[in-house]
Amino acid sequence: MTPLKTISLALAFLPFALAAQDRYMTRSGHIAFFSATPMENIEGNNHKVTSVLDATSGAIEFAALVKAFEFEKALMQEHFNENYMESNTFPKATFKGKLTGAGAADLTTAGTYPVSVVGDLTLHGVTKPMTAQGTITVDAAGAVKATSEFFVKPEDHNIAIPGVVRKNIAETIKVTMKLDLVKM
Amino acid sequence: MNTKALILLGFVAVAIGGGYAWNEYTREKTKASELPVKETVTATELLTAFNTDDATATTRFVGTTEQVVQVSGTIRSVDVASNGITNVVLETGDAMAGVVCEFTADDVPDQWKAGDAITVKGICTGMLMDVVLVRCVPVA
Numbered sequence: 001m002t003p004l005k006t007i008s009l010a011l012a013f014l015p016f017a018l019a020a021q022d023r024y025m026t027r028s029g030h031i032a033f034f035s036a037t038p039m040e041n042i043e044g045n046n047h048k049v050t051s052v053l054d055a056t057s058g059a060i061e062f063a064a065l066v067k068a069f070e071f072e073k074a075l076m077q078e079h080f081n082e083n084y085m086e087s088n089t090f091p092k093a094t095f096k097g098k099l100t101g102a103g104a105a106d107l108t109t110a111g112t113y114p115v116s117v118v119g120d121l122t123l124h125g126v127t128k129p130m131t132a133q134g135t136i137t138v139d140a141a142g143a144v145k146a147t148s149e150f151f152v153k154p155e156d157h158n159i160a161i162p163g164v165v166r167k168n169i170a171e172t173i174k175v176t177m178k179l180d181l182v183k184m
Numbered sequence: 185m186n187t188k189a190l191i192l193l194g195f196v197a198v199a200i201g202g203g204y205a206w207n208e209y210t211r212e213k214t215k216a217s218e219l220p221v222k223e224t225v226t227a228t229e230l231l232t233a234f235n236t237d238d239a240t241a242t243t244r245f246v247g248t249t250e251q252v253v254q255v256s257g258t259i260r261s262v263d264v265a266s267n268g269i270t271n272v273v274l275e276t277g278d279a280m281a282g283v284v285c286e287f288t289a290d291d292v293p294d295q296w297k298a299g300d301a302i303t304v305k306g307i308c309t310g311m312l313m314d315v316v317l318v319r320c321v322p323v324a
Contacts, residue, residue, distance in 0.1 A: 027284065027313050028263070028271055047269050047286065050312040067246065067309040068316055074213045088248050091310050 022056040022104045024144060024181035031064055031177050033152075035170040042076055042169065044069040051179050053146070055104040060117060062177070063094045084159050090125045102136045107144055112137050117148065126157040134177075146179040216305045217321045219252045227257030227274035227283040227315075234311040235281075245308040245315075254323060255283055256303040262296055264289065272296065272304070273314070281313055285320040293322055 029049030035042040046069045051062035066087035071077040081087040097119015106113050113136045121130040134148030151172045154161055161169050223245055225233070230253070233241040245253050257274035260282055264270050270292045274283040285304050296302065306317030 028265065030267070047265070047267065048284065048309070048312070048316045048318070063312050065310045065312060065316055067307075068318055070318065071213075073209065074211045075208055077213060091242060091246070092312070 022107075023052060023054050023184040024107065025052045025184050026050065026179050026181050029062065029177065029179040031062075031069075031175060033069075033173050033175045035173050037168055037170055039168040042071070044071050044076075044080060046070070049177070049179070051146075051181070052184075053099065053181060055102070055107050058098045058100055058103070059096075060099045060119070061094070061096045062179075063092055066091055066093055084154070084161065085124055090123075094122045095130070096120055097130070107136070107138060108142065110138050110140050110142075115146075115148075121152070121157075123152065123157040124159050128156050144181040146177070146181060148177045150175050150177075213319070214250070215321065216252050216307055216319050219250070221254045221305060222247065222251040224254040225256075227255050228276050230255055230283055230308075230315050231276040231278060231281055231311075234315055235278075238311060242310055246310050247308075250307050252305050253308045253317060254303060254305045255285070255317065256301070257283065259296060259298050259300045259302060261298055262292065272302075272320070274302075274304075281315075284314045284316050286316070286318045287320045291321055 027050050028047060029051050031046045031049050033044050046064050048068045049062055049064045051060065053060045066085050067081060069077075069080065071080060097117050099115050099117050101115035102113040115134050115136050117130075117132045117134060119130060120127050130150060130152075132148045132150035134146060137145045137147075139145075152175055153172050154169070230241075230245065233244065245251075255274065257276070260273040260275045262270060262272050268289050270287045270289050272285045272287060272292065274285065276282050285306055303323040304317070304320045305323055306320035309316045309318055
């Protein structure tokens with residue numbers, strides 16, 4: 001291959017190489033949800049959340065296996081899967097949206113960036129628009145951490161809470177997310 | 185039966201019922217080591233099953249209630265997280281996907297490293313980018 005052809009080929013693929021540089025992902029993100037009532041507090045944790053962020057376009061997605069949420073007590077976990085989330089029928093929770101407030105250049109520069117995320121959350125088979133505020137932190141070593149907090153109402157996603165236990169579960173559930181993103 | 189006996193019977197019934205309810209409420213989750221193994225596969229076979237037909241693989245390996253899958257394979261990586269969790273990723277022949285086995289840090293043998301051939305048991309929860317097993321324990 002002549003030098004000219006080599007250079008031409010390299011230049012042709014350069015945009016793709018650059019695009020690949022701007023994608024960040026994790027396979028072990030953490031989502032926790034917390035329900036606080038006078039009757040009891042309930043917390044579920046999932047440490048196997050996958051997420052991909054395209055820093056150029058701002059497109060962001062995450063997915064979580066419902067059965068990977070862990071609770072302190074067996075009964076809580078069984079009720080969560082069998083009665084509320086019906087995880088045999090709806091095994092995954094997903095989000096697709098757009099992140100604003102931090103671009104490709106920010107994710108390579110140490111600092112703390114307040115961000116907003118707007119998109120669609122699919123839970124229990126029901127998709128609803130969702131907006132959340134968060135923070136992206138880039139440390140001196142280049143590690144990228146994204147955190148966010150948002151609230152979900154079970155009824156918005158057709159999650160039926162029986163009347164006998166309604167007071168045991170908060171009307172609005174607090175969800176926190178922590179993602180340690182690495183460049184793809 | 186006289187009134188006193190009925191009242192006593194009532195108290196006994198309430199005590200038994202209350203005891204059962206309290207036991208159920210405080211029941212700890214079953215460890216993978218305490219459940220029978222439902223399926224035994226290699227990591228490659230497990231990933232292939234999900235890639236071929238996710239719904240069928242979910243029925244077989246995830247099931248409708250928690251079930252234990254025993255998986256053998258070669259360690260790709262041992263990733264210690266800061267929250268007391270260690271993820272052991274098994275090779276599958278697919279560089280983009282593996283079988284991720286989530287352990288509590290105390291349950292992972294210190295000597296495990298990339299390249300080791302191991303067998304683990306865990307609760308299969310499905311597949312996103314990887315097949316995910318939680319509450320894993322090593323199999324000697």
